[in-house]
Amino acid sequence: MEKTARLNQVCLPVDEANGLPNEHYTCPSVFKEEKDILLFGKWSGLAVSAQIPNIGDAVPISFQGTPLFIIRTKKNKVKVFQNTCRHRGMILIDRVKSIEGAIRCPYHSWCYSTEGSLISTPHVGGPGRNLHDAIDRSELGLTEIRSHVWMGVIWINLSGDAPKFEDNMKELIDRWSDFDRPLFHGGKESSFTIEVAANWKLAVENYCESYHLPWVHPGLNIYSKLEDHYHIEHKNKFSGQGTRVYQQLKDGNGNVFPDFADLNAKWETAAEYIAVYPNVLLGVHRDHAFVIILIPDGPEKTYEHIHLFYSKENTPEQLRLQNMKQWKLVFEEDVPVVEGMQRGRYAVNFDGGRFSPAMDNPTHCFHCWVANEVQNGLKHKK
């Protein structure tokens, strides 16, 4: 079957569809295609703003080989820049640091403000001369990458042409408006990274569905049973699952985390887990939220950067630790199945697999998005 036909097959109704073909999980050139279309062309998660809490904080991050850095500017704004000097292309920020004044390039010391403008060009017109007619500083500021902060996540659109974040994500922003308030990162112990030997999309697929709960997360399933879950599907944007029986974590003395203020009554027992396409997995509960940013490293390796957030700054440390451990266990339980699906993709006669029309709808929703976007993207290129 040729490529278009196979991708069309993915977008059939869930009871007839097949999943994405193997090459979407194993092939470097398809990975590159998807990188351009699905990651660079859309709003992708890059980091969390809690990584740069103070003015001047700067962190270099390479995103799919593109050197970037995030910074909290003097005006207290989160910005993302290409980490490349406008002079000879030197990397500007080579480690996590705090910028006191200007960003000085380590090579010939051109200086940029934290807002990105080029403010000085030492000796550019010869020794002791910082001016030259050919060097127009107003045209040589740092290249800013479109970014937006929501749910504590710094989202970026590298291609620069995606619809505005707020418009693009309107349905989810509205759905979760109760959580659209300051989220307090739980600190060092509340973030961890899991390395998975699998294509990033498998982490999304596994996250979207509750079908595997009884088998992969037996502990979770004791109180959060399959029948308590519902699907969440929004075509072309996000999908996932919700539960109606969320129970708050308690420590030995019966203490719980404080709730987010003014929540709708629904959230007393509900929790929702949504994969925001392409690479961000979010979870919300009455008393905490988490984000997982998937950073692919080639077709068969993914870093899952996990961060937990609370409604207030100083929540009990022991409880935070307990919560982190609980989630870590759940996410680690998923690793063998995600990696197993990756290995399964080497079976030459595997046709992408079938979906349970009752249980796999959110996963199918994601496959369908990938198939559509890849087809559109390739058409566009031609």
Add this chain to the structure above:
Amino acid sequence: MDSSIKNKIDLEEKILTAHQNNDGVKLAELYAKAAYTTSNLNKACFFMVNAYTLALECNHPDTLSFFQFLQKYDREK
């Protein structure tokens, strides 16, 4: 040794040490001193460019006066 030459060598040594220690504040101040103590305008501007650049980086309180020095001779704007 002529005392002005000795001072110059002292200053150069201090500058090298500050470079090695990555001490931007100190370095900015030493370059400014070098600028203020030379009578050759081009040399003074050369040192002042270094002082100003480092001052910008570390947000030194004298940044503005270094800038004004260079601006006066049309070396910065």
